[in-house]
Amino acid sequence: MSGEYTSFGLAPATRAGGLLAGGDVQVHRDFVDFVVDGRPLLFRLSDLDAVSPLASDVPPTLFTAQVRGLLLETEAPLPAGRYVLYGCPECEDLACGAVTAVIERDGEDYIWRDFAWQTDVHADLELNGYHGMGPFRFRGAEYRAALDALLNGPSTGARRRVLLIGARVALLARLAAALRTIGIGADIAQDTEDVPADELRAYGAVVFGRSVGAGERDAVRRAFTAAGVDVPYVDGLAPIVPLLVAQTEQALDRSAPGRRRLTALTAAGDRAEVVVTSSCRVRLTAHRIDRLSRTHVQDLFDAVLEPGRHLVPLDAGATKGRSFLVARTGGSVLVTAVGR
Incomplete structure (x- = not known):
């Protein structure tokens, strides 16, 4: 077990909603994310559309219960001392999949270890473990102060x-x-x-x-x-x-720029430029209005991008005339007009 300490904090986060191509609906969720060593923990999970249990739209009693659980003041909801850190943003059903970890005390310290993806009550670390993530050791005073602030302070929801x-x-x-x-x-x-x-x-x-x-x-x-x-x-x-x-x-x-995965989007002619701060899934969708004032929508790109600046080719037919581009990750949305 590592004896090195990792900083712990909390920060407001959003799972952006939207009307997707094909008629699908993505629900908007505001939640509190875990900030580990100065970086949102969710950013370490590249292709995950999920929210923490600390969501602003859950009933106050359930929100309080989730905080109490993270403080180990109540029993773990899953076997072997496992707690849900991120779940499905649409239904929060374990069957949809969740990121879980063992949370335990070591003296005054709190330790998060054995991160895994699980879809039922038992985790298979060998098959679905997040190998190389953690363990994280948090100073007890810092950890408790951050979570206690959620119980004693004003609402964190936007x-x-x-x-x-x-x-x-x-x-x-x-x-x-x-x-x-x-x-x-x-x-x-x-x-x-x-x-x-x-x-x-x-x-x-x-x-x-x-x-x-x-x-x-x-x-x-x-x-x-x-x-x-x-x-x-x-x-x-x-x-x-x-x-x-x-x-x-x-x-x-309204999150700080440093806490966003998707930070820039421009589009002109036959290409778009996208900037991301961490590995994540990015989807690009084109909307346009034709000469008869009819609207058209087309998905153009859907892939996991590594941190940095990326040039993405665009379908000329989807962006001709008066057109606009929407870039979307699990937590961010950017919109731009397509230049000529």
């Missing part, structure tokens, strides 16, 4: 409502319905006049419809500033609901 401003009610209604489908609340208004400051503070982003003028936008910004809340403002690229959902998800990601 504001999960967005305000849609505009006069094209039909488009905004479709966008609001799509956002609610993936777990993000949405309200529609023509302006923020006479809206109480407390209500404005509940929003995590503002989406402007294309018909909203500069003066109206400035008035909305002044209202939020007066309410003492800093929110990102989204200018819709095109009247394409899945694209607007992706733009909204991008705006809601």
Whole structure:
């Protein structure tokens, strides 16, 4: 057993939702990730779409129970002292697969070891163990302080409502319905006049419809500033609901740049440039509007990329005319217009 210490911390994280090509829906989840030795633990798991049990949308009693478990104040939920660290973001059923580890005490220290992927109550370390990961030894005071803060402090969840401003009610209604489908609340208004400051503070982003003028936008910004809340403002690229959902998800990601896997996306002509900070699965989807104002969507790329800058060839037919590109990992979404 290693005697070297590893730092332990917690940080807000997001599993970005969205409307995917083919009609699939990916649910938005806000959660708290484990930061081990200054790096999110999830980043060590390259092709994993998962969330920790410390999610903002779980009932308070269950959230507290999860924290108590990590502190070893309750019995392990799985045999051999194993605890779930990451699970399915859609249903959290063990049958979908989960990353688990043994958590134990050694004096005042906490140790995480024998990481594994398991789909039933027993883990097969030889077949499904994460060999080379851990063991991690955490100083007890640092470990307890981080987890106790979740019990004693304010909610760690991000504001999960967005305000849609505009006069094209039909488009905004479709966008609001799509956002609610993936777990993000949405309200529609023509302006923020006479809206109480407390209500404005509940929003995590503002989406402007294309018909909203500069003066109206400035008035909305002044209202939020007066309410003492800093929110990102989204200018819709095109009247394409899945694209607007992706733009909204991008705006809601308030994590520090160093805690993001997907950090840059540009596209021009027949190629896109993607920058990732850790090994992860990246999907690229093109949205375009043809000369008859019909919308088209096409998946262009789906593969695991290593850290660094990557050039990805694009299908000319999928990006001709007025087109846009969405890059997606499990926790990040970036959107860009395709330049000529």
